[in-house]
Amino acid sequence: MSESRGSGMPLRDYRVHRYVNAFCPLCHEESPDRPLAEVQRLSGWLAVRDGRVWLERGCATHGLVRTLYDESPEILTYLEQWTAPTKVHGPDTTGNFKPVPSAYEDGLPQMQTQHTCILLEDLLDHCNLKCPTCFAESSPALASVAPLESVLASIDTRLSRENGRIDVLMLSGGEPTLYPWLEELLDAVTARPIVRILINTNGLRIAQDDAFIELLRRHRERVEVYLQYDGESAEASIHHRGADIRRFKERAIERLSAAGVFTTLTMTAKLGVNDDEIGHVIKRALDTPYVGGVTIQPVFGSGRGSGIDPLDRLTHTGVLARLEGQTGGQVTWRDLTALPCSHPHCCSVGYLLRDDADEWRSLTSLIGHDRLKEWLDLEPDLLANRIADDTIPAAMKSIVKDSLLDLLSEQSSLSHPSMASIWKDICANCDLGIGTLATLATSRLPGQRERLRSLLGERVLRVTVKPFMDMNTMIEERLTQCCVHVATVNAETDAHQCAPFCAVQAWAPLSRTRISTATGRPTTGSRS
Amino acid sequence: MSDPTLDPRIVPLDDGPPTATSASAATPFDPLRLCIFATVALLGWLLGPIALAFFAALGAVGYARARRAGLLRSKCLLGDTRIVLAYLVGLVALAIAALIIGFGPWRIT
Numbered sequence: 001m002s003e004s005r006g007s008g009m010p011l012r013d014y015r016v017h018r019y020v021n022a023f024c025p026l027c028h029e030e031s032p033d034r035p036l037a038e039v040q041r042l043s044g045w046l047a048v049r050d051g052r053v054w055l056e057r058g059c060a061t062h063g064l065v066r067t068l069y070d071e072s073p074e075i076l077t078y079l080e081q082w083t084a085p086t087k088v089h090g091p092d093t094t095g096n097f098k099p100v101p102s103a104y105e106d107g108l109p110q111m112q113t114q115h116t117c118i119l120l121e122d123l124l125d126h127c128n129l130k131c132p133t134c135f136a137e138s139s140p141a142l143a144s145v146a147p148l149e150s151v152l153a154s155i156d157t158r159l160s161r162e163n164g165r166i167d168v169l170m171l172s173g174g175e176p177t178l179y180p181w182l183e184e185l186l187d188a189v190t191a192r193p194i195v196r197i198l199i200n201t202n203g204l205r206i207a208q209d210d211a212f213i214e215l216l217r218r219h220r221e222r223v224e225v226y227l228q229y230d231g232e233s234a235e236a237s238i239h240h241r242g243a244d245i246r247r248f249k250e251r252a253i254e255r256l257s258a259a260g261v262f263t264t265l266t267m268t269a270k271l272g273v274n275d276d277e278i279g280h281v282i283k284r285a286l287d288t289p290y291v292g293g294v295t296i297q298p299v300f301g302s303g304r305g306s307g308i309d310p311l312d313r314l315t316h317t318g319v320l321a322r323l324e325g326q327t328g329g330q331v332t333w334r335d336l337t338a339l340p341c342s343h344p345h346c347c348s349v350g351y352l353l354r355d356d357a358d359e360w361r362s363l364t365s366l367i368g369h370d371r372l373k374e375w376l377d378l379e380p381d382l383l384a385n386r387i388a389d390d391t392i393p394a395a396m397k398s399i400v401k402d403s404l405l406d407l408l409s410e411q412s413s414l415s416h417p418s419m420a421s422i423w424k425d426i427c428a429n430c431d432l433g434i435g436t437l438a439t440l441a442t443s444r445l446p447g448q449r450e451r452l453r454s455l456l457g458e459r460v461l462r463v464t465v466k467p468f469m470d471m472n473t474m475i476e477e478r479l480t481q482c483c484v485h486v487a488t489v490n491a492e493t494d495a496h497q498c499a500p501f502c503a504v505q506a507w508a509p510l511s512r513t514r515i516s517t518a519t520g521r522p523t524t525g526s527r528s
Numbered sequence: 529m530s531d532p533t534l535d536p537r538i539v540p541l542d543d544g545p546p547t548a549t550s551a552s553a554a555t556p557f558d559p560l561r562l563c564i565f566a567t568v569a570l571l572g573w574l575l576g577p578i579a580l581a582f583f584a585a586l587g588a589v590g591y592a593r594a595r596r597a598g599l600l601r602s603k604c605l606l607g608d609t610r611i612v613l614a615y616l617v618g619l620v621a622l623a624i625a626a627l628i629i630g631f632g633p634w635r636i637t
């Protein structure tokens with residue numbers, strides 16, 4: 001009695017990279033306004049297939065739903081090595097163990113694993129542009145402005161939950177430079193224990209208003225500008241901003257640079273529109289004094305119509321992979337590491353330093369990946385070996401590690417006094433060749449601070465890639481470890497609280513609790 | 529909203545995770561290579577040094593070509609293609625020596 005034996009089960013055509021909880025983009029599109037308690041968390045995985053990473057989740061209504069998550073499994077795996085211990089957070093509502101996303105209706109829940117690195121305050125909903133891809137859905141027509149006292153109350157609430165210090169405060173909107181009480185706000189926040197204040201702007205007012213540039217210059221020790229800059233082509237400008245506004249951008253950059261205000265160019269990059277201009281934006285930043293940073297954000301689909309193909313889009317690792325070709329090898333993905341505080345898929349960062357020979361070199365290439373990891377304490381074994389052969393004294397090691405963690409965190413401001421010691425450590429511990437920097441960093445003579453500022457402005461560039469999530473790429477673990485929190489107001493209690501940026505952008509019920517929308521009054525057009 | 533059943537993000541069932549039905553339909557694996565190995569061993573046993581000389585020479589020529597084409601490292605355990613070449617040439621010499629004077633497994637009795 002013989003029975004023919006089958007061949008058994010074949011292998012799947014993909015490798016599971018990681019199991020995740022995700023959400024169904026089709027259900028979301030069918031009713032984007034559904035109460036958060038009805039949003040289903042779905043089982044899923046990140047699958048590596050055909051050299052790409054796909055997010056697949058099972059929806060009871062739509063079955064298996066597959067979207068592109070990232071373009072390079074190799075780079076994604078590389079990024080995942082850069083994780084560090086996270087910081088304690090203060091939940092907004094004690095005992096809030098509700099699931100994601102409804103938990104965020106009551107602010108940061110208990111099950112959050114990172115504190116607030118960046119607190120984002122939306123000052124107002126309206127804007128002097130009407131960008132087709134605007135995630136704030138701002139337009140000249142929407143006109144609600146958060147009262148100054150509400151914004152300050154929100155900031156003070158966060159300060160109380162962050163043990164008396166906020167690393168980064170980002171003023172956003174709408175267009176924050178149109179906020180009628182911006183001057184009063186800047187005076188008030190610079191008087192508080194906030195390390196770094198960023199203004200997220202389209203630059204129109206900066207390009208035109210001399211008094212405004214003066215205001216920024218006055219606060220430039222603490223205030224930096226995040227300027228939208230989408231590349232050199234008219235096409236990019238028209239696609240992302242609805243008009244060719246390049247000459248305003250150029251004027252804004254010139255004026256900020258001349259005023260010595262540290263500026264970061266933020267580029268919204270989209271496949272087929274300006275994904276080939278990333279190198280140009282980096283070059284522009286390298287060449288311009290006081291442009292201390294470049295942030296590249298692959299366009300994401302929350303907010304106004306995006307026209308993104310969820311199966312073929314620009315992603316985090318796609319941006320990283322494009323760096324080498326577009327910068328003539330000057331910057332490669334190995335020059336960046338994941339930002340160690342948020343989830344490694346959320347942000348990558350790299351520093352470029354111009355040495356005394358006038359060459360731009362990256363921090364990772366100067367220090368080496370292994371030594372960097374060792375200093376960050378990411379590789380305990382390596383560290384143990386090192387301690388055995390005792391090359392670096394333990395005290396020095398901990399100084400260097402803390403400095404690096406600071407440097408790789410969002411809090412780091414190129415102009416902040418604590419940076420001097422960071423540069424000192426780096427310069428003293430790895431033959432950077434930035435001799436002048438080291439000399440300046442060590443000296444505490446009055447007047448040297450300004451020279452240090454200008455030296456940093458000319459010789460340091462931070463490159464970051466920030467891939468925000470929309471419903472096609474949303475996974476729960478990133479929200480849980482999110483460190484970019486948007487100020488919101490509890491719909492029932494009116495308490496000030498906050499929630500992960502990606503969640504607030506994606507889910508309409510959360511978006512309505514943004515401080516500008518929740519506390520906003522229509523503008524009267526007059527300044528108080 | 530367009531008909532969601534047509535959305536390209538939805539993976540049709542027969543394209544999704546493989547199921548048992550699609551599994552048994554697949555042709556069983558053909559272990560052809562195992563037969564080839566056995567045949568090569570048979571030839572080696574029958575032809576002795578002649579087979580060794582032939583295959584080693586074949587390998588040497590192959591690797592010499594590959595190296596000229598730019599292959600510096602081989603997946604071969606020896607790594608550097610120069611070492612692989614030296615090894616193969618050594619094998620040819622060994623085979624010729626065995627044919628002429630007879631030694632080792634092919635001792636002329």
Ligand code: SF4
Nearest residue numbers: 127129131134174202
């Ligand atoms: S993206 Fe910025 S500049 Fe454009 S409409 Fe939105 S708020 Fe205004």
Ligand code: SF4
Nearest residue numbers: 342346482484501502
């Ligand atoms: S805002 Fe989004 S992408 Fe950024 S850290 Fe939070 S979850 Fe990650």
Ligand SMILES: [Zn+2]
Nearest residue numbers: 024027059062
């Ligand atoms: Zn669904």
Ligand SMILES: [Zn+2]
Nearest residue numbers: 117341342483
């Ligand atoms: Zn952070």
